[in-house]
Amino acid sequence: MTTKQLESPLYESLQAQFEIVSLQDQHEATKAYRTQAMETFRALGFPSIKNEEWRFANVLPLVKTTYEVSADKNAQISEETLAHAQSLIAAHKEDILPKLKGEEKGAYRLVTINGVFSKELSFLPDNAGITISTIGEAVDHPGYQEYFGKIVTLENNAFASLNSAMFTDGLFIELKANTVLDMPIHIIKVKLASGNALFQPRNLFIVRKNAQMDVIETYISDADNEAAILINGVSEIALEENAHFFHYDIQKGCKNIRKIQRNEAVQQKHSNYSNYTFTFPGSSFTRNNLTIHLNDEAIESHLYGLYLTAGEQLVDNHTEVHHKKPNGESNQLYKGIIMDKSKAVFNGKIYVYEDAQKTNAFQQSNNVLFSEQATVHAKPQLEIFADDVKCSHGTTIGQLNKEAIFYLKSRGIGEEQAKQLMVKAFAFDVAEKIKIPALRSYVEEMIIEEMKGH
Amino acid sequence: MLSIKNLHARVEDKEILKGLNLEVKAGEVHAIMGPNGAGKSSLASVLAGRENYEVTEGSVTLDGKDILEMAPEERAREGVFLAFQYPIEIPGVSNINFLKTALNEIRTHRGLDPMTAKEFLQKSKEKQALVEFDAKLVNRSLNEGFSGGEKKRNEIFQLAMLEPKLAILDETDSGLDIDALRIVSRGVNKLRSENNAFILITHYQRLLDYIVPDYVHVLSDGKIVKTGGKELALELEEKGYDWLK
Ligand SMILES: Nc1ncnc2c1ncn2[C@@H]1O[C@H](COP(=O)(O)OP(=O)(O)OP(=O)(O)O)[C@@H](O)[C@H]1O
Ligand SMILES: [Mg+2]
Numbered sequence: 001m002t003t004k005q006l007e008s009p010l011y012e013s014l015q016a017q018f019e020i021v022s023l024q025d026q027h028e029a030t031k032a033y034r035t036q037a038m039e040t041f042r043a044l045g046f047p048s049i050k051n052e053e054w055r056f057a058n059v060l061p062l063v064k065t066t067y068e069v070s071a072d073k074n075a076q077i078s079e080e081t082l083a084h085a086q087s088l089i090a091a092h093k094e095d096i097l098p099k100l101k102g103e104e105k106g107a108y109r110l111v112t113i114n115g116v117f118s119k120e121l122s123f124l125p126d127n128a129g130i131t132i133s134t135i136g137e138a139v140d141h142p143g144y145q146e147y148f149g150k151i152v153t154l155e156n157n158a159f160a161s162l163n164s165a166m167f168t169d170g171l172f173i174e175l176k177a178n179t180v181l182d183m184p185i186h187i188i189k190v191k192l193a194s195g196n197a198l199f200q201p202r203n204l205f206i207v208r209k210n211a212q213m214d215v216i217e218t219y220i221s222d223a224d225n226e227a228a229i230l231i232n233g234v235s236e237i238a239l240e241e242n243a244h245f246f247h248y249d250i251q252k253g254c255k256n257i258r259k260i261q262r263n264e265a266v267q268q269k270h271s272n273y274s275n276y277t278f279t280f281p282g283s284s285f286t287r288n289n290l291t292i293h294l295n296d297e298a299i300e301s302h303l304y305g306l307y308l309t310a311g312e313q314l315v316d317n318h319t320e321v322h323h324k325k326p327n328g329e330s331n332q333l334y335k336g337i338i339m340d341k342s343k344a345v346f347n348g349k350i351y352v353y354e355d356a357q358k359t360n361a362f363q364q365s366n367n368v369l370f371s372e373q374a375t376v377h378a379k380p381q382l383e384i385f386a387d388d389v390k391c392s393h394g395t396t397i398g399q400l401n402k403e404a405i406f407y408l409k410s411r412g413i414g415e416e417q418a419k420q421l422m423v424k425a426f427a428f429d430v431a432e433k434i435k436i437p438a439l440r441s442y443v444e445e446m447i448i449e450e451m452k453g454h
Numbered sequence: 455m456l457s458i459k460n461l462h463a464r465v466e467d468k469e470i471l472k473g474l475n476l477e478v479k480a481g482e483v484h485a486i487m488g489p490n491g492a493g494k495s496s497l498a499s500v501l502a503g504r505e506n507y508e509v510t511e512g513s514v515t516l517d518g519k520d521i522l523e524m525a526p527e528e529r530a531r532e533g534v535f536l537a538f539q540y541p542i543e544i545p546g547v548s549n550i551n552f553l554k555t556a557l558n559e560i561r562t563h564r565g566l567d568p569m570t571a572k573e574f575l576q577k578s579k580e581k582q583a584l585v586e587f588d589a590k591l592v593n594r595s596l597n598e599g600f601s602g603g604e605k606k607r608n609e610i611f612q613l614a615m616l617e618p619k620l621a622i623l624d625e626t627d628s629g630l631d632i633d634a635l636r637i638v639s640r641g642v643n644k645l646r647s648e649n650n651a652f653i654l655i656t657h658y659q660r661l662l663d664y665i666v667p668d669y670v671h672v673l674s675d676g677k678i679v680k681t682g683g684k685e686l687a688l689e690l691e692e693k694g695y696d697w698l699k
Contacts, residue, residue, distance in 0.1 A: 402505075404544045410502050411556035411612065412530035412563070421555070425546025425595075 005045030008063040014162065015042075017069045021166050027139045033149045037164035044158040053156070056345045056377050057287050057316040062258050065228050067198035069166070077113050082120075085113045085190045088220050089121060092188060106438055107186040107216065114191060115169035115201045129179025129211070131172070135202050138172035143206045151236035152264045153291065160262045160289075163234040167202035174204075175211040177240075184214035184248075184436060191221045191257065196228040203235040207243035207271075216248040216439060223254050230258045237265035239273050241296075246435055248276045250443070253283035255311070262289040267299045274302040276434060277317065278443055281310035281339075281450050291320040294328040294356075305334035306430045306443075308423075308450055309342035309374075316345035323356040323386075330360070335430050336367040337423055337447075338374040339454050345377045350391060352384040359386060363393040368400055368426055370454060400426075420448050455480045455651050456620055461512035463500045470496045472676035473512070478620070483652045485662055485687060488673035489695045494655045495539050497673065498624045502536040503529050516620060530556075531563035533619030537609035537626050539655075544596040549608070550578065552596055553615055560616060581614040585641035602629040610638050614645060621645075622653045627661040639664030659687040672698055 018038050025031045046063045047054040077085070089111060110132065111121040117134045124132055131141065138144040154161045175181065191199065207213060221229065239245055245265075253259065265273050277288050292301045307315045321330045336344045346365045367376045380393035400422050408418035424431075427447055434440040456478040463471040470493045478484055488494055500507045501514065503526035514522050521529050544552075558568040569577070582589060587607050597605050606626050613621055623642075627635055642652065642665050654665060662670070662684055670686040671678045672695065679698050680686070 401542075401544075403542050406504060406526060407538070407542050407544065408547075408552065408556075409526040410530055410536055411552070411616065412527050412559040413552075413556050414527050414559065415525070417555065417559075418527075421547050421552065422544070425544065428546040 004048055004051045006048045006060055006063055008046060008060075009066060010063045011046060013066065014069065014166065018165055021168065029145075030139060030148070034165045037154055037161045038166075040154045041158055041161035041165055044156065044161060047158055053318065053347075056343065057285070057314060062230055062285060065196055065230070067196045067228070067230055068193070069198050077116055077118065081113060081192055082118070084192060084222075085111075085118070086121065088190060088222065089188060092218070092220050107184045108181075110171070110185055110187045112169070112171070112187070112189050112201070114193065114197075115199050117169075117171060125181060125183075125185070127179065127181065129176045130181065131174040131176075133172050135167070135170035135172050135204060138204070141172065141174070143174045144172060144204065147206060147236060147238045148204055149236075151238060151266050152234055152262060157262065157289075159232050159260045160234050163200045163202055163232050163262070167200045167234070170202035170204070172204050173215075174206040175208060175213050177209040177211060179208075179211045181213045184216050186216045186218065189217065189219050191219065191229050191231065193225070193227050193229055198230045198232065201231070201233045203233070205235060205237045205245065205247075207239050207245045209240045210242045211240075212244040214246040214248070214436065216250065216436070218250045219253045219257070221254045221257055225254065225256050228256055228258065231260070233259070233261045235261075235263045237263060237273065239265065239267045239271035241268045242270040243268070244272045246274045246276075248278075248434070248436075248439060249288075250278050250280075250439075251283065251286060252280040252446070255282065255284050257283040258285040259283055260287045260289075262291070264289075264291040264293075265301075266293045266295055267301065269296040270298050272300040272302070274304070274433075276304045278305070279307040279309070279315045280446055281308065281313060283313065285314050287316045287318070289318045289320075291322070292330070293322045293324065294330065295324055297325045298327045299325075299329070301328075301330040302433070303330070303332040303334075304430050304433045305332075305346070306427055307334075307336045307344050308339070308427075308447060309336070309344055310339045310450065310454070311342060312340070313342040314345070315342070316347075318345075318347045318349075320349045321351070321361065323350070323352045323359045323361060325355055326357045326359070328356060328359050328361075330362070332363040332365075333430055333433070334365045335427055336365070336376060337370060337426065337451075338367060338376050339370040339451075341371070341373040343375045347379050347381065348393070349381045350383070350393070352382075352386050352389050352391065354385045356386045357388045359389040359391070361389065361391045365395045366426070367395075367397045368423070369397065370400070416452070416454075419454070420451055423447060423451055455517060457513075457515045459513045461497075461500070461514060462510045463496065463507050464510055465496065465507050469510075470507075470676055471500065474673070474677055476671070476678060478651045478653065480619075480651055481646075481648045482669070483646065483654065483665060483667045485654045485656060485667040485670045485684075486673050487656060487670065487687065487690055492673045493676045494673050495624055498536050498539075498622045498655060501529075501534060501622060502526060527559070530616075530618075531560050535613055535616055535618035535621045537606075537613060537621065537623040539624040539628075541597050541605040541609055543598045543600070545598045547596045549594055549596045550592050553578070553612060556612075557615060578615065581611060584614055584644060585610045586637045587611040603631060603634050606630055607634060607638065610641050614641060617645075618650065620651050620653070622655070624655045625657065626654075627656050627658055635661065636664065659691040662687045674698060
């Protein structure tokens with residue numbers, strides 16, 4: 001191993017676990033894919049901070065922990081866990097669902113508990129145009145055969161490789177051509193564990209021609225839980241011609257959660273993929289990799305990010321946008337409010353390939369440091385090989401405008417509330433991009449809630 | 455109402471106010487004039503509680519309460535209002551939400567219930583009419599993209615909404631066209647009462663034709679160097695400030 005890799009007992013134990021996972025997999029193509037991915041992972045190892053892509057996200061504490069690896073593909077949820085999950089979901093619903101216009105009226109609900117899909121707790125669309133199943137059940141589905149493992153980039157991605165080798169659960173959602181879902185699908189992911197645990201969910205979303213869906217992902221874990229939970233997730237996303245996918249990832253977890261997520265999307269002509277990754281205080285380590293391939297002409301991609309961080313949290317967003325064909329438009333807007341001793345990272349890559357003339361690619365990252373000990377590293381990286389393109393990027397890091405705060409205070413508004421108003425204003429242009437009004441107000445209220453006392 | 459005694463204040467080690475005295479009683483209007491850089495805005499800032507000013511000596515009381523000890527928001531709740539010489543733009547903060555928040559903070563401080571949306575709207579309409587403030591501006595972001603004159607009018611609209619005891623208008627007349635000046639003055643005159651007081655900082659005697667002051671003071675080099683009636687403004691307009699030095 002080179003110095004760009006970390007030595008860890010986890011690495012060793014994963015090798016052993018891999019054999020079990022592989023043996024359990026009855027599907028030849030998937031099995032071959034796993035083996036290949038494991039080889040890639042072995043060659044890469046866990047990245048150290050000497051690896052440029054992981055410079056500010058030290059995974060050493062994560063991989064030093066030993067985790068129970070969920071290797072059993074046929075894991076069942078115990079009665080006790082189910083009951084516990086149910087009560088947590090009830091509380092979560094109180095929190096978020098009323099804002100989605102009342103229970104089971106504003107959104108479909110899809111529940112997974114420790115990665116296992118719970119039909120019992122879900123409320124699914126009754127629509128022949130949609131297929132929802134576990135990833136394991138989907139192996140014979142044409143959509144699976146067409147896209148599974150073909151979207152995510154394993155090269156130089158140790159965690160994605162590991163996920164590809166060892167995933168045991170996840171969701172498969174396919175929207176057939178011309179299907180437009182009437183309500184968003186709210187995916188609630190419950191993570192409960194009595195000991196340290198590693199989860200590696202693997203999802204595949206396919207939105208066929210002219211189809212449209214909204215997906216909201218949220219997380220629940222147990223606030224009292226001390227056990228370290230590492231989630232190493234991968235979602236592959238395919239948008240066919242003129243497909244629209246609005247994908248909301250609302251990340252708010254407890255301190256014991258460490259999360260590395262890779263979302264990778266491929267897009268066809270006239271499609272629109274809009275990703276909203278909003279991270280709130282909670283989980284101690286969050287790394288989001290969002291990669292989009294504009295594989296055809298006249299594609300739109302929107303990447304909206306908001307990170308409000310507190311405590312000693314780390315939130316690291318890495319984006320990659322690949323413009324491969326002409327007339328594409330990508331738009332990245334990331335806003336961060338970094339409080340306490342927390343740390344935020346934004347690294348945004350835009351590649352404009354030689355063929356991608358008339359590309360419009362924009363990127364903006366604005367950050368507000370809320371305390372002297374908060375840090376942020378923001379870096380745009382543009383590589384442009386076409387000549388007729390419009391690209392722009394901007395990064396700002398600053399404090400809240402003191403003059404503005406004085407103005408608000410001089411009208412009788414207290415310090416804390418003045419700051420809240422300013423932060424809400426700062427986040428406004430990202431928040432207003434949320435197309436579901438109830439979700440938008442949920443997010444805006446959460447900003448205020450999480451800022452209390454800062 | 456307001457009593458300023460021997461006020462000394464500095465900003466970044468530079469002494470700006472050098473022993474200033476001023477008494478303002480309820481129902482009065484005081485004009486403060488004086489050369490550029492004399493310390494007029496500094497006085498306004500010290501009264502409003504701007505943090506970079508350090509008071510080194512003297513006292514300021516409002517109805518007997520020491521306001522120098524208070525945070526800016528507490529002073530506002532006690533009834534101090536500063537119409538800024540250069541109102542700041544705050545994109546993303548809606549003018550009307552901001553005002554509603556401010557008004558309700560002040561009401562809470564006075565032991566009143568927060569206003570309902572309906573009451574607030576009613577009051578807002580009334581005050582908009584009073585200062586002829588464009589309804590379109592009310593719903594925009596705070597001062598964002600407002601013209602200089604529109605910003606000044608917004609200050610007066612806020613003044614009308616918040617109904618302070620003591621209003622300090624720092625060059626609100628500068629940058630106003632003649633119609634706006636008339637409208638703003640008419641607004642201020644309607645807001646004048648037995649229970650409140652105004653301090654008008656201005657360079658132009660023109661304003662004082664519309665809002666007739668009880669006293670005119672000259673502030674020069676950090677002190678009040680001369681006090682007179684409204685005729686002093688005319689004299690200053692004619693002679694400038696040099697003869698006072
Ligand atoms: N932050 C600061 N740092 C240093 N000097 C300052 C600061 N703020 C104000 N001053 C100085 O204080 C003095 C008084 O300024 P002030 O703005 O109070 O004058 P003014 O009487 O309002 O003038 P004008 O009529 O031009 O508005 C000026 O010399 C100014 O340069
Ligand atoms: Mg001034």
